[in-house]
Amino acid sequence: MYDSLNKPIPEFTYLNARGNIIRYRYIMRFFYEQYERINYWLRPEEVYEGVVAMGLDMPYELEECQQDLGVLKEWGSLVVQHDGTRVTTIEEYLKKRFRYMMTPYAIEIERLVIQLEGIKGYGGALQSSKLYELARLVQSLRNWTDRSAQQAEEHWDRMFEIFKNLNEQAGNYIASLNSKQSEELYTTEAFLPYKDSVISYLDEFISVLQQTAPEISQSLRDLQRDERFVSEYLEAVITAKRSVPQLEEVLTEEEWRRRMQSQWLNFERWFLGDERDRAQTVRLVHIAKETIYKLVRCALRIQEKGRSGISRMQELEAIGLWFLRLDDMDDAHRLFAYAFGLYETRHFLGEHRDDRSALAETSMWQTHPNKISLTPRGQQYRQRSTGPTPAIKRKKTTSIQDYLENKQWEEGLLQQYVAKGIVRISELPVVSRQERQQLLAWIGRCLGNKLLFFTTPEGIQIAIDRKTEIPTTTLECEDGTLQMPDFTLVFRKEGE
Template identity: 30%
Template sequence: MVEQSTLKRISETAYLNQENTWRYRSIIHFCYKKHERMQTYIYPEEIYQYLREDDHFKEYTSEQLSQDLNQLIQWHNLSAQQETANMNTIDDFKKKKLRYQCTPYTVEIERMIQNLQKIGSEFGGSLETTQFDRLLHSITMLLDKGNDLSAENLNQTWNDLCHYFKTMVQNAADYLAHVKSEKVEERMKTSEFIIYKDKFTHYLQNFMIGLQHSSLQIEAVFKRNDAVKEKNIIDKIANYQLNYRLGEEKTEKDYFDEYMEQYLAIKEWFLGAQYRESELRVLYGETMETIRRITRFAKRLAERHQAFRSRKNDYIYLSRWFLRLGSQQEAAKLSAVLFGAVQMRHFYAKPRSSDSFDILLQEEAPTVIEMKPRTKTYREKSKQQAMTEYAAEKRLVLQKYREQQIVHDELIDKLIHHDSIDLAELPKISAAVRKTLLGWITRCLQQETRQIQTQTGRQVKLLWDNNTTETIVLKSDDGEFVLPKMKLQVTAARMKNYG
């Protein structure tokens, strides 16, 4: 269910997309810088003096500043407080000398804008193995020693775990996205990339080694702790937050649900869920694919560089080699080895019937190829043949099928007692009968009524309790089949006529 706060409009972001955004953003940015320098309150005179130093605000008036400040207060970007420290007269009080302060929403919005400007148009990130070591230490402290830690130390360990996990995931995702970006792939296709290929591959391989080493230990920590212990630790953290956060409207259950959801997300990232593999395996696969892609690029560049390399020295060496030979026959043999046969014929042969290396060439069966003329007017001759009637053979096959079906149905009839077949009480049956019974069960499970009609006219209904854990063994000529305890109710007799 969507939370009510998600549906509300965020008025604090309105100043980012308005007609006078350039004025609003300048004011907010100045107030934000003062806030970051621990100067909480800012006076209008400071703002006005700062803006007038820029050429864009040469015609900016104090009345316009007052209007902009009031508008930002309405959008909850600034909060105003009246200055009462130096009030000497009632008139001074009536003038309402105000000082302004950035709201928490606005501070976070400006921080986000600062981070976005640092990111630029490309991904960054890194793959550092030390991040997994920090994660392993935090998870071990949280789960193995969490009950022995004080509430304050446990809360700090939890904060460290969330911070290291978020940093690791974000850096790994950004770095792999950077490697897969179009600009980086274009750089990989240049000859200068060969110089950095070994360092780049070594960097990724070191990350893979650290990933495998630490991830196995992290998985072991998760697996040796049960759900009860995890719940107690998260409950202790939630209780600590409730006692030391003033002015919060959240309950202990709200904190518990929030932290438990974060913990399960971290756990599933390493161990995976029921219907999907872990994100750790995905990261492993993407890193391996990146190494393979870099290797392929480097191989292609090396082959291209080799193709354009001058072969002058090679040909001089070969020429001297030919010069040292004593006869033309030896020169012809060397030429065939180096450059191939002068007159070459290509032959087609069928694949070998055996993969054994011990079979001699003489033992291989010859491949017979029919040669046809290579002319457009060539057509294969066709002979008219009389149609052969196979009525007698068809009747024989049909009669044999009917006899087999009658014998098969008689075997099924012997298994029916009191209009039902109890699979638990069946004797050893043939493979054909077993396939028939399991086929009926499969078809019944596909129907809501659990009832079907067979080709021979039987009405078969499956009797089975979904909640039962009891199993039976169905024995047949081709083995034993374990399945839940079931019965097949036969509510109509089969038809005797198969014609």
């Protein structure tokens, strides 16, 4: 099935050939234009005159054109046929005369190149009217029973033509709205006139899709319950497809069946989804809505940016005169609240120092203010030294001592477990809070390694015994009980 993937495609060589690439492309484009005019077989003289007339900007002779035609023939882009037309001179009789025609591969390649040259962006469109027609075609499948295979094929071709076009066009249009060029447009004021039309266009498509997608989905679910009906419909389409004589691509009945079933499953998956992913219609609605939100946010940013540069001198002057005419302070407070609202708040976190005992019952306006010294943020600022700080040194010394004592206790616990070799959580007696924390720390380090073990700086290896299923147990601690897996820890010195 995939044997063709193991073979190169020499017909593409003329698009990237070194040296004479321009001449080759002019020749192939001339052949393609003549092919569209139903002029298939061309003589070298006709090709030479046509290429020169197209505006080839380099010296070119007929002999060079004949050599280029021979090269293109070797690459499989052209096929050759002896020219048996009547000769009029001895020179023509002695010279071998040939005619050339494009191969099917070369025709499709040149057609693709022309399409690529015409691409300026993603393009695409949201064809809402096609959704109604697709829903009608899917619903009409239930009435297919009395129709012929030819009618089944026509129905199938129309349904999948709409489905394919709708899928590609919608994907291209959504991609165009998220392209780099569109992102640059969203930051300029030139985007504002298009905003409303694009949003209404997306809204209409979302509305139609949400209306037709459930109808199509329900029809497909009804068809899934009747597998015999679907298989008979596909068999009728296969019969009609095989009745068309094909001289090039000849597929067996089984190959046709696999192709049609695959297309039908993809069609169902697009509207119904599967166990691995949701329906594409749901994703398309979600993407369209996200695009609308994005366009609205971009428009708001542009409008806010435009407002930021507007002078408010006249407004502030009018408010200032209003304040000047007020005699009551309460009225001034109210006017300020209406005009400016609340300022942006700032939160400071610190230790509250107050000698009042009932602070919770005391109003904040009755408490004493706390004075907090703020240090400058500059990088060159250095705090002045005010002499030794015994309290800080004593605290630092205490911290080091606590760390050494904790380290000594940890080494003692580790040596106890090394002496045991194997420690099972369910077999442990009541442990202290510190011992429980140390056990959980060791287990966490083991589970963080794919091999379920780690080595301490003292050279002791701690590992969790590998088991497919680990039951749950209760670890009794001095400060409570802990439900956890019944791990088995193995302690041994490195190298044992």
